[in-house]
Amino acid sequence: MTTTSPRSGTTVADIWVDPRCPWAWITSRWMLEVEQVRPVETRFHIMSLSVLNEGREVPETYRQGMIDGWACVRVCIAAQQRHGNEVLRPLYNVMGRLIHHQKAGLGHDMIRAALEEAGLPADLIEAAADTSWDEPLRAEHHEGMDLVGSEVGTPVIHVAGPEGKPLAFFGPVLTPAPRAEAAGTLWDGVLAVASTDGFFELKRGRDRDPVFD
Secondary structure (H helix, E strand, O other): OOOOOOOOOOEEEEEEEOOOOHHHHHHHHHHHHHHHHOOEEEEEEEOOHHHHOOOOOOOHHHHHHHHHOHHHHHHHHHHHHHHOHHHHHHHHHHHHHHHHHOOOOOOHHHHHHHHHHOOOOHHHHHHHHOHHHHHHHHHHHHHHHOOOOOOOOOOEEEEEOHHHOEEEEEOOOOOOOOOHHHHHHHHHHHHHHHOOOOOOOOOOOOOOOOOOO
16 A cells, blocks of 8 residues: 655645545545645545444444445545555545545445546456455544544544654534634644543434535
8 A cells, every 4th residue: 555645844644435425425525624724635545334333333324224234435545556645636526526525325336436436447346346455444434433432433633742752533523613723723632632541432312414515
């Protein structure tokens, strides 16, 4: 795997996402706003809700998504392994728009369209049904998730904390994505709580569905 080096003086924020998660999509849009107002560079990685929920009791309506969700994350991992981590950002951006804004589903038609728009080889679609990609997918998944535990989902963000020690946290889960300086203010606050030794959770019930704007 090859990755580009961050700009000098820039903080790298590594974010783990599953393309089918609407909440991760919104958080990723927030991170792109953060990049505009803070010296932050977002680096995308793939986790899998299908991997995360293996063996768990889930609602029947969610179970089909677990089955259908394997295809796009396998293709993402195949693209990463063959062409470098930097291709994940544009590929995820296209998949997210197709899935969440255009309601294109999780099938092969969506994946083919995403590969074409992201400028990636069409034959990557073959990874969708190829279980040999599950091993590197699981490795990528656990690289992101193991630092935060199994009781959370996506998004997960890793960033260097005080003295270079890694900070890893789930979220933030929010809707809609803050824009401009409001995005930067939230980033400052998230880092403040995540840097506090012994801080684990800040949560309230959700009272709205995801808003994609």
